[in-house]
Amino acid sequence: MSTTPRWRQPMRARDKDEQHRAATPLELLFDLCFVVAIAVAGRLLHHSISEHHVAHGIGAYLLVFFSIWWAWMNFTWFASAYDTDDVPYRLTALVQIAGVLVLAAGVEDAFDGDYAIVTLGYVIMRAGLVTQWLRAAHADPERRRTALRMAIGVSACMVGWGLILLTHDTLHLVLFLVMIGFELAVPMWAERHVTTPWHAHHIAERYGLLFIIVLGEIILSTTLAVQAGFVQDRLWWVAASGLVIVFAFWWLYFDEPAHRRLVDNRHAFVWGYGHFVVFASAAAIGAGIAVVVDDKTSRLTSSLAVAVPVAILLVALWVLHLRRSWLLPGAAVLVLASTLAGPALVLVAIIMAALVAAWVATSPRR
Template sequence: MSTLPQWRRPMRARDSNEPHRVATPLELLFDLCFVVAIAQLGQLLHHSVSEGHAAHGIAGFLMVFFAIWWAWMNFTWFASAYDADDVPYRLTALLQISGVLVLAAGVPAAFEGRLGFVTLGYAIMRIGLTAQWLRAAHARDEGRGTALRMAAGVSTVMVGWGLILFSHGTAHTLLFVLMAAAELAVPVWAERRWSTPWHPHHIAERYGLLFIIVLGEIVLSTTLAVEGGFDTARLWWVAGSGLLIVFCFWWLYFEEPVHHRLVDNRRAFVWGYGHFFVFASAAALGSGLAVALTVPDGPTLRGNLAVCIPVALLLVSLQLLHLPRSGAILVYISALVVMCAAFAGPALPIVAFVLVAMVAARVLIRARLTRDR
């Protein structure tokens, strides 16, 4: 695509085998706006767990993170299949970015159950997304039916989100779960006859970029917590352990290319949807490290669990969705050891040591397999 876009071109489906398909500057800008929402959400989870309101904090975190993640998903998969890079496309994408920022502004209120601003931001993004799908349908190619079903499904579900604003308590939670399930079902229903031509390399890169952003939030949470200050000896082992944990997860995620797994819609749905647990666990890990770092009297069970549970969930999620099968038993054993480490004294160094040892073992296994071929 050229730097200066054409005024308008037909929004036809792109070639799923297009060479050199990479993330665009507009997509990077879109991701950058999500940094604000994820950072705010991580800080709110940190404060909830630190103040002894873990159950409330985790429930609010999962609900709001779903809204953030799903908004990102909708834009990412559409852009992979239909990015026309013309003026109307860029303006519509900027409208969706505006919705992201409104959603981010409403994260603190949504964490307490007040979804007005988040719903407004979501609606703004949905207006842009629906307009994009209608443009794709207007091209009248073989994907017209899928595009129209996506536009209808997105619009209908948005009405359901509006109804949640009038609910409270248990009904509020049940409606949220129902609408989240409806959101996940729309693409499956819409693409039952014709799959949008998303690009495997492009999708794998986009997911990798968001994972790096979430890892950056972990680094930010750790840095801000370290600024709180405590004795020098503890500073070194806590900061060093946090850095090793981040580096190990970066290594694991990018251990090998994954685009070859995205060979059809069925596998793509499992891989794409399953990444909710990858991203949510990684974001929660940043909050957990902040909790562990800000406990004034040293390691506590609450602080240890705040780190060990996200680490174990992230390990299992990565193995099930993303990592090669070779060495899978090492990952599962490591997740079990990490959970046991929560009941030890200083869990952070133990977790870091387990992850480093597991990564080293996987490197040796892969080297041996490569040599034997």
Template sequence: MMARMTARGRSEAHRAATPLELFFDLCFVVAVAQAGKQLVHALAEGHPGHGVPGYLMLFFAIWWAWVNFSWFSSAYDTDDSLYRVVTLVQMAGVLILAAGVPRAYDGDFAVVWFGYLVMRLALVAQWLRAAHGSTGPERTTALRYAAGVTLCQAGWLAVLLSPENVRPWVFLALAVAETAVPTVAERDHQTAWHPHHIAERYGLFVIIMLGETVSAATIAVQSAVDEQEELGNLLPIAAGGLLLIFAAYWIYFAVPIHLHLSSNRQAFLWGYGHYLIFGSAAAIGAGIEVAVEESVGKAHISQFAASACVTVPGALFMFTVWLIHSRHQKRGLAQQLVLPVSSVLVLACTFAGPTAVLSAGLVASLTVAAGVTLTARQGQALGN
């Protein structure tokens, strides 16, 4: 049965992620894994100037496709047959994009662009359906979204046609245009996204990124042990990486954020900032893989560079989680300083030689302990 697509209420009780949304998210595991694999290869070969910009561009494409779907579904999910079919088409586009990631790292964006085209045609159809079921300013907003997405998708052709040396700048200009679409579209009317639902969706995607990191690190350690049998060199990396990942989970979910998302101004800044949170969370796993390869002599980089592949994304994750996410719930100077100071200390662990990854994991664990202690003391003070 097909329902009329109308906006859902922001005050709707017990709003949670649907099985279809979780299924949609799982498709991105493939895309993120492909991007991470290419990043590992580039970093291990000593080509960060090629690997990092490529990763940032491709991860933006992956992240933005997920953002487009998630905010639309928060406002208009009807969960009827037509909505499910169109969402499955979007998922097919994600898988096409994932298949094109290796080619894109070599400069051929054709498959990625086609995957994006499939996703965007489905998304535009959803916005046009929302416009059909709406009136007044809400209808205007939906039509602006449809037009903006269409224009941006046409603009991505410039990436295919641009010379390689100017392609990053063309990509940057189009990324700015993409992120401007919601601001322009919702100038007169805000879509009815649900704060609790959006917070849960972003939290679930963080878990997926950290899960991908665990998977990548496990495979790297297993392969190294099978081929090299140098468990003594790998245990500090494995232990430190695991501590860093566990701490990343704890740090992100230490605060409830949905109460902060009261309007587009707060929500959009928070949502856009997650590009760095998601990207750095996934990059931690790539960094652990590089550190493992360096420890067994398979990477063509120094130990310092391999350590930086873990500590830089680890520090970036901690700092951006504080900046975008958790500082809104912190009280007092001590609580506010924990994550910024810890991110600097994690970065300093780059100089710790063979124990760099383990040191970073221990710093992250102490960060969690400090946060828990300060929160408990504040609760006692308020109780007294």
């Protein structure tokens, strides 16, 4: 008879071929907390562009968004391999959720160059993650070396982020970028010999759910345009265009099963890391539409605020997801060219609608 208490299970590796593996309610709750952080980052990017602080706003947005995305990444891939759903796992996940909310509270300060609160939230999340990896190392002898390497690497990076708070200006930025490199290198170093048993269908679903969340930023800006449209008739075309863009990207992203790209660790690292561009650009489209609604900048600036992230997202989806056709990079070129020919948002929406129509027409019959 087993002596393991019902409230605690050994954190053994999940079956990577498990049937009908889906996102858990706890994972959905975790994602919900990221909505706040992503929304704040998008709002601050929007205000930075509207107030003519474009370079600063884009730089701060990318750094902050990396912190948000990387925290989500670490939780997601660990859960795919070791989610036991017992009491200690749930409580540790609660600690990580608390860290997410602290991070979200510090996003506004981070845009002004003060990363203290963001770093505190990050440390709280990573402390929970280290605890989970140590549990996995104890219960999974086959992958103990990998789990311990992850715990050591994550802990070392936590110390590094704390030391960066003591620096300022250019040195701070340089060390920030260096730490990003270290963070990205830790999983590749840890899994060099023995890999964790992540589940391809589960990972694809988790990424799809976060993509829907970042598309929500475009929907939010579109909703604000609808509100304003009752006062200013010209904003109806902004709302309609935003809706078309959302539907087009949703259609393209989910048209082909993403799990087919996750055949091994090498492909998984490229696909997983590359989604930073996908998520960051998708959320930035919402900020760009908000800039158009504000109408405080030049036509060219507001056009570029939408066209540039749309073009980047198209190229990213082509590289990571939909390589069978050159339609996407071709559409990206047309989107950028639209900034020279009038209200770019309307033209972008027309191009995206035409792209989806061409994509459907050229797709192989299922």
